Amino acid sequence: MEQLVSALLIMIIGVLACAAYFYASNWLLDVLFPSKNKPADIVAKNIHITNTVRPWLFIGPALIALTFYLIYPVIESIRLSFLGRAGEEFVGFDNYAWLFSSDTFYQSFKNNMLWLIVVPTASTFFGLIIATMTDKIWWGNIAKSLIFMPMAISFIGASVIWKFIYDFRSGDDAQIGLLNAIVVFFGGEPQAWITVPFWNNLFLMIILIWIQTGFAMVILSAALRGIPSETIEAAVLDGANSIQIFFKIMVPQIWGTIAVVWTTITILVLKVFDIVLAMTNGQWGTQVLANEMFDWMFRGGGDFGRGAVVAIVIMVLVIPIMVWNIKDVNKEMEGR
Amino acid sequence: MMAVSSSRSSLMWVVHITVFILVVMWTVPTAGLFISSIRDKDQLSVSGWWTALSVSEQRLVARSEHPDKQVFSSDGRYEIRGNILEHQDSSITKFGSSSLRPDEFDVGVVAQLKGGKTLQVLENGDYIYSSPEQWKGKRGKRIFYTANIPPRFTLDNYREVLTSEGLAKSFINSLAVTIPATIIPILMAAFAAYALAWMKFPGRALIIAAVVGLLVVPLQMSLIPLLKTYNLIGEFFGVGSKGYIGIWLAHTGFGLPLAIYLLRNYIAGLPGEIIESARVDGANDFEIFSKIILPLSFPALASFAIFQFLWVWNDLLIAMVFLGNNEEQLVLTGRLRELLGSRGGNWEILTASAFVTIIIPLCVFFGLQRYLVRGLLSGSVK
Numbered sequence: 001m002e003q004l005v006s007a008l009l010i011m012i013i014g015v016l017a018c019a020a021y022f023y024a025s026n027w028l029l030d031v032l033f034p035s036k037n038k039p040a041d042i043v044a045k046n047i048h049i050t051n052t053v054r055p056w057l058f059i060g061p062a063l064i065a066l067t068f069y070l071i072y073p074v075i076e077s078i079r080l081s082f083l084g085r086a087g088e089e090f091v092g093f094d095n096y097a098w099l100f101s102s103d104t105f106y107q108s109f110k111n112n113m114l115w116l117i118v119v120p121t122a123s124t125f126f127g128l129i130i131a132t133m134t135d136k137i138w139w140g141n142i143a144k145s146l147i148f149m150p151m152a153i154s155f156i157g158a159s160v161i162w163k164f165i166y167d168f169r170s171g172d173d174a175q176i177g178l179l180n181a182i183v184v185f186f187g188g189e190p191q192a193w194i195t196v197p198f199w200n201n202l203f204l205m206i207i208l209i210w211i212q213t214g215f216a217m218v219i220l221s222a223a224l225r226g227i228p229s230e231t232i233e234a235a236v237l238d239g240a241n242s243i244q245i246f247f248k249i250m251v252p253q254i255w256g257t258i259a260v261v262w263t264t265i266t267i268l269v270l271k272v273f274d275i276v277l278a279m280t281n282g283q284w285g286t287q288v289l290a291n292e293m294f295d296w297m298f299r300g301g302g303d304f305g306r307g308a309v310v311a312i313v314i315m316v317l318v319i320p321i322m323v324w325n326i327k328d329v330n331k332e333m334e335g336r
Numbered sequence: 337m338m339a340v341s342s343s344r345s346s347l348m349w350v351v352h353i354t355v356f357i358l359v360v361m362w363t364v365p366t367a368g369l370f371i372s373s374i375r376d377k378d379q380l381s382v383s384g385w386w387t388a389l390s391v392s393e394q395r396l397v398a399r400s401e402h403p404d405k406q407v408f409s410s411d412g413r414y415e416i417r418g419n420i421l422e423h424q425d426s427s428i429t430k431f432g433s434s435s436l437r438p439d440e441f442d443v444g445v446v447a448q449l450k451g452g453k454t455l456q457v458l459e460n461g462d463y464i465y466s467s468p469e470q471w472k473g474k475r476g477k478r479i480f481y482t483a484n485i486p487p488r489f490t491l492d493n494y495r496e497v498l499t500s501e502g503l504a505k506s507f508i509n510s511l512a513v514t515i516p517a518t519i520i521p522i523l524m525a526a527f528a529a530y531a532l533a534w535m536k537f538p539g540r541a542l543i544i545a546a547v548v549g550l551l552v553v554p555l556q557m558s559l560i561p562l563l564k565t566y567n568l569i570g571e572f573f574g575v576g577s578k579g580y581i582g583i584w585l586a587h588t589g590f591g592l593p594l595a596i597y598l599l600r601n602y603i604a605g606l607p608g609e610i611i612e613s614a615r616v617d618g619a620n621d622f623e624i625f626s627k628i629i630l631p632l633s634f635p636a637l638a639s640f641a642i643f644q645f646l647w648v649w650n651d652l653l654i655a656m657v658f659l660g661n662n663e664e665q666l667v668l669t670g671r672l673r674e675l676l677g678s679r680g681g682n683w684e685i686l687t688a689s690a691f692v693t694i695i696i697p698l699c700v701f702f703g704l705q706r707y708l709v710r711g712l713l714s715g716s717v718k
Binding site for chain 2: 014018022054055059062066071073076080126140143145146148157161167176177178210213214289293294315318329
């Protein structure tokens, strides 16, 4: 109870402090440079001043936060990648040399590539199939809502859910994990799935696919509804069957949206961390870059140089998408 | 014509069945978690959750009453009587007196044991252990039995995780982290978005491009530099480097690009005449923003609020880096991760804890799905 009160209090103070900044700074501006009940030339001058200052009052906190939390760290990470463990002595390209000779990095990189190929493809594929089919049936919205649900579940919660499914009991004990129970039901041999090399990567990926398919489905479903019905009716009149209509008429028209879904999931996959940490912590050949980076950050007091190098690898993989996004927005802005 | 419509309806059947199978595949994992979390923990550990509604046969062991309680019966034997069942709804089918043959005798028979002793166990758990000599020993005798146990559901698992595993505390911590970390970025982003959409100042296009670029910067780039800076700030002020304010601001910084992007798109799409006419009437930008733009932007604000709420509530990485690992600061996701390590095999603890951590997001999700979908669409489809 006491904890609840103090938590409540600190929340209110935090939020009020933020609101107070905006209110007070704007009030101060209007008091210092009033635009009412003054001679016309002073009013004109004051309006000019307030119009120049006010945008920065509005955008200032956001700019400071963005700079401190995103822009400065990017630059600092690059600097740290040339420094040693504690981030003090200059070591040149040592960290990069370590990176390319490290077996664990090679393995993480390979696994990340596997994640990048499998997860966006599978999520988009299932999302597209489900979006198409649910649009045709009367209980489609309920189905969509249920498939979308895992989106709300945390990665760590999802990991517990799936760890329970992959659970393994040795000996003659009854299997309480669903997967092994099914395997046993069909006469197979139960296994500790998350320790089986290579395939365990896929078992971890299934968790993310389970979460992300709903996202792909929602967006693709909206895009499919945006397809002009004349194009489909014309194809029907020309005698096209459902499969042809799907692949030759519908998919090409929503290609742009498919790309957006794909890249969004790709960015997410590059940062996948919680699932690997909770399921295997990188053992049995399942290490990925984000978890390796976290590992170096804290292992044995932390090696900031090596951690920063791994972070930079993730960043470099994102840059193509970033450039593409910025170009896109610039094009849109010019159109205005 | 007949052929066409019948092939059409059979195709519809395929669609119905396929969607049904997919829905089952997507919901069964969560359903299994929930069902397991309300099962009796002894049943949970020996049978799959899909058998939760069926009577389960379990081999169990109990002890008879203490030898002190023996009575000398009229037929000249020493007897210990009692009942071995914990719950009266179970029924015993077999019993035995040795661990090698726990199901040696059928229920009801008077088993002849060595040394002239006899043991009888009835279906309802009543037993008579009788011996020609006086019972000795400090503890009761072991009785092995096989019982049919009806399905049993309980909230004990929840009671345990909320109290002794400390989830109730973590729940409050999660709220204390999440609510300000949702409201603060919305406030900042709304002001910034308005400025970027409707105010003229140098560098506007550059800032918009930067925001779009920052949308995809991986969190991992920020962790090490921020950890260092936080430690420095903590040392400088002589306070701990891990606290609520630090994590609120971190979530604010990481959430801002998406918030500004979404809100700017929305606010820029509002009709310009409203703003112009308010300006002509002498309102300044602060008044226009707070009295006109903010109320009109409610749908976009709600969409982002849901995103940010889910993201902060579900976050593990930032909480692990910027919050301490102690009782006072552990949030739900961090607590669940700890339990995965320390209580790895205790599924009654893990399933109940996991459900406690996902219940709020699920409520938000099902309650406000409309806004969530709208937000997703405005963020991804241009």
